[in-house]
Amino acid sequence: MFQTLPGFREFYPEDCAIRNYLFATWRASAQSFAFQEFDGPLLEPLELITAKSGDEIVGQLFNFEDKGGRGVTLRPELTPTLARLVGAKAGSIKRPVKWFGIAENFRYEKPQKGRLRSHYQFNADLLGETSPAADAEIIGLLIGTLCAFGLTREQFVLRLSDRDLWLLLLEQQGLTGDTALTALNIIDKMERETPEAMLKAFSERGVPGGETVLEQATALVACDSLEAVEAFFAGKGESAVAERVTARLAQWRELLGHLDAMGLADFIRVDLSIVRGLAYYTGFVFEAFQTVGKGRALAGGGRYDHLVEKLGYQSMPAVGFGMGDVTLRDLLEDCKLLPDPKPELDAYVVIGGEAERVVALRDVARFRAQGIKVDYGLKQQGFGKQFKTAGASGARFALIYGQEEVAAGKLKLRDMSSGEEELVDAEGALARLSA
Amino acid sequence: MFQTLPGFREFYPEDCAIRNYLFATWRASAQSFAFQEFDGPLLEPLELITAKSGDEIVGQLFNFEDKGGRGVTLRPELTPTLARLVGAKAGSIKRPVKWFGIAENFRYEKPQKGRLRSHYQFNADLLGETSPAADAEIIGLLIGTLCAFGLTREQFVLRLSDRDLWLLLLEQQGLTGDTALTALNIIDKMERETPEAMLKAFSERGVPGGETVLEQATALVACDSLEAVEAFFAGKGESAVAERVTARLAQWRELLGHLDAMGLADFIRVDLSIVRGLAYYTGFVFEAFQTVGKGRALAGGGRYDHLVEKLGYQSMPAVGFGMGDVTLRDLLEDCKLLPDPKPELDAYVVIGGEAERVVALRDVARFRAQGIKVDYGLKQQGFGKQFKTAGASGARFALIYGQEEVAAGKLKLRDMSSGEEELVDAEGALARLSA
Numbered sequence A, B: 001m002f003q004t005l006p007g008f009r010e011f012y013p014e015d016c017a018i019r020n021y022l023f024a025t026w027r028a029s030a031q032s033f034a035f036q037e038f039d040g041p042l043l044e045p046l047e048l049i050t051a052k053s054g055d056e057i058v059g060q061l062f063n064f065e066d067k068g069g070r071g072v073t074l075r076p077e078l079t080p081t082l083a084r085l086v087g088a089k090a091g092s093i094k095r096p097v098k099w100f101g102i103a104e105n106f107r108y109e110k111p112q113k114g115r116l117r118s119h120y121q122f123n124a125d126l127l128g129e130t131s132p133a134a135d136a137e138i139i140g141l142l143i144g145t146l147c148a149f150g151l152t153r154e155q156f157v158l159r160l161s162d163r164d165l166w167l168l169l170l171e172q173q174g175l176t177g178d179t180a181l182t183a184l185n186i187i188d189k190m191e192r193e194t195p196e197a198m199l200k201a202f203s204e205r206g207v208p209g210g211e212t213v214l215e216q217a218t219a220l221v222a223c224d225s226l227e228a229v230e231a232f233f234a235g236k237g238e239s240a241v242a243e244r245v246t247a248r249l250a251q252w253r254e255l256l257g258h259l260d261a262m263g264l265a266d267f268i269r270v271d272l273s274i275v276r277g278l279a280y281y282t283g284f285v286f287e288a289f290q291t292v293g294k295g296r297a298l299a300g301g302g303r304y305d306h307l308v309e310k311l312g313y314q315s316m317p318a319v320g321f322g323m324g325d326v327t328l329r330d331l332l333e334d335c336k337l338l339p340d341p342k343p344e345l346d347a348y349v350v351i352g353g354e355a356e357r358v359v360a361l362r363d364v365a366r367f368r369a370q371g372i373k374v375d376y377g378l379k380q381q382g383f384g385k386q387f388k389t390a391g392a393s394g395a396r397f398a399l400i401y402g403q404e405e406v407a408a409g410k411l412k413l414r415d416m417s418s419g420e421e422e423l424v425d426a427e428g429a430l431a432r433l434s435a
Helices: A013-032 A046-053 A055-060 A079-088 A132-148 A163-172 A177-187 A195-204 A210-221 A226-234 A242-261 A325-334 A354-369 A383-393 A403-407 A426-434 B013-032 B046-053 B055-060 B079-088 B132-148 B163-172 B177-187 B195-204 B210-221 B226-234 B242-261 B325-334 B354-369 B383-393 B403-407 B426-434
Strands: A043-045 A063-065 A071-074 A097-106 A118-127 A156-162 A268-270 A284-290 A297-303 A318-324 A347-351 A374-376 A397-401 A411-415 A421-424 B043-045 B063-065 B071-074 B097-106 B118-127 B156-162 B268-270 B284-290 B297-303 B318-324 B347-351 B374-376 B397-401 B411-415 B421-424
Touching: A013 A097, A013 A118, A013 A132, A013 A325, A013 B354, A043 A046, A046 A055, A046 A071, A046 A079, A063 B063, A079 A097, A079 A118, A079 A318, A118 A132, A118 A325, A132 A156, A132 A242, A132 A284, A132 A297, A132 A318, A132 B354, A156 A163, A156 A242, A163 A177, A163 A210, A163 A242, A163 A284, A177 A195, A177 A210, A195 A210, A210 A226, A226 A242, A226 A268, A242 B354, A284 A318, A297 A325, A318 A325, A347 A354, A347 A383, A354 A374, A354 A397, A354 A403, A354 A426, A354 B013, A354 B132, A354 B242, A397 A403, A397 A426, A403 A411, A411 A426, A421 A426, B013 B097, B013 B118, B013 B132, B013 B325, B043 B046, B046 B055, B046 B071, B046 B079, B079 B097, B079 B118, B079 B318, B118 B132, B118 B325, B132 B156, B132 B242, B132 B284, B132 B297, B132 B318, B156 B163, B156 B242, B163 B177, B163 B210, B163 B242, B163 B284, B177 B195, B177 B210, B195 B210, B210 B226, B226 B242, B226 B268, B284 B318, B297 B325, B318 B325, B347 B354, B347 B383, B354 B374, B354 B397, B354 B403, B354 B426, B397 B403, B397 B426, B403 B411, B411 B426, B421 B426
Parallel strands: A156 A268, A347 A374, A347 A397, B156 B268, B347 B374, B347 B397
Antiparallel strands: A043 A071, A063 A071, A097 A118, A118 A318, A156 A284, A284 A297, A297 A318, A397 A411, A411 A421, B043 B071, B063 B071, B097 B118, B118 B318, B156 B284, B284 B297, B297 B318, B397 B411, B411 B421
């Protein structure tokens, strides 16, 4: 017997219906925000992926050499493809670029709950605009999408942070360049590490003044509002970077003002513990977290102003997020927010005999051509058996082609929920089915 | 600069919109015939693919060894996955199984017009039913789907053939088993080969009586109706297989009767030159051909009653077809049947200044939450520039938030096609936008 590969999923019809519901909701939400869908190849040159994420990522890729000797890989994410497509047309494309994609992504990692080797991800990105209004539009779409599934503030929150502010804080401690990025990588793990382990990491990885850095970081992470962040920095007095801190906090006020105007203030939790390890983020970063159940991340993103340029194209500021299907589906299931995956059927046709079948098939073809969902038994069976199938099918109507009805040029239409029956011609049935 | 791999496509928004239109039409058509969507992994064990198609196919695959040492391949088609999924539940699944899939498939072959290394294919399969009524349902869906795109009998035809009848004819010549299959493979190329080349092939590949076989095959291929086929076999007089020929011709009448009842007789061309090389077909086979332009195949399929059993599951008769996106899209483009890929936008919001922006953003969020497609400028610009963008956006309405309107708790709604304007509140705008 053949098995599906570990970490991959089979989509029997009930699962496929749920998957398609996620896709349709993602798509409708993105389109309501005037984002346009794009897609790219599932297979990409290996160098495109390593150019963004470094060679370390190769160990987690489904990469191989194709029959033409090219180093290729199943894409682990859609962002490098996005950057390439936008970058290639950066000179002529209308800005801002508001694009979304629904991509199957692949990672060779140990399969476990919530982490598969293949999953789907909804990506939305806004390129060509540096203002916090762009970050607000992206965050608005993220929150709006989760709300479109019926989720509310009771079930998730958006944790908002800022790598710029972190780098300014570290600069105040005299840390810049690679040392600052190393410090930030260590701070990223603060939630899960003991202070002792943090200090050891700072020391071992060449970050000087670890104790002060940890003390400052702890204080910043404790800030749970913009006012607290402002007070924290004000309390530090004059410094060489104070003016840039002030300017950055003005951008925070602009972003929060936009989100407030959009009616989203309740969803936002200022939380500087979100650092997002990926080096390519450059400003505001954020993650949507479920506040029920296991408290997992539902989506994450941020500003990445350097990626397009890094891949060799002209500079193009960008902000975006990714939302996977696995955690989202688990949460929607827990919250009983998934729709009934049973297929919709408008009518099941009950056929008296071979003579009536000819008439029934003609009408079936006509109804289907109008997009009406119709099924019937391929084999001639007794009325009782056909009615049983009609009932089990979940059809809204049964269309009955008995000898008498057909002789009269009619059919009997039975409303399966009320049991009411009426004698109609094909025209009349069509009208009822289309209603 | 990074390039897309040869034979793969990029889907910029306009291309993606067309692709999604094909998918949506495929999906709606299959659902109207009460087929349910399924999907499986893009990556499959290599043996699943070779179990169906033999080791020869490996040269055309994107296959590799994964990091766990498994021989894996990007799927070249969805059918082996279908057979596995249905086979694994064959004991309990409700019959007939009516499933469809929209799959990205991969073949490592020389990229050329109409043949890419990655393409999408719409597959529909009906399993668990041997009667010609099942073949009729599948052929009905194939034709109905092409018609759903606006194609008509002027643009395509369905060429219907039968491997059973061919095998009976060959049996009459004393050819059975592997010899018969070899003969059929040679006959499959009859359209493109000279009689001399055919005779040479028969002789070289061990098919005895090549001249008679060629003569008989030529006569059968010349039959362009069921009556002609019947006359051809009647003219051959008594033989050991005559009774089976008669039974088979009765199934032809049943199939054509069904298709006639469905109103599809005009689309059907009896054409025994369709043999379909793949050894796994076992009965009726068919191809949809465009009768305009280059006369390429749009879709093909047939009955394959042995595949599920061959993969190690219980026996399950099956019939199905595949329809690729590349040839179809070319034809629809030639026939000017593709929709305008421009994104739909319900409203573009024109904003007077930062004070008005707060009110506008509140309404935008509200409209979007209702699924209305709304866009606005992220940067504050003059009215003239915003109106220009509104016009270029293709929006149905402009929503104008000027100082006066906002002071009065209103906005101005402009119908972009008629130029008519009216002063409404957010509620009134919502009603107009939803209409």
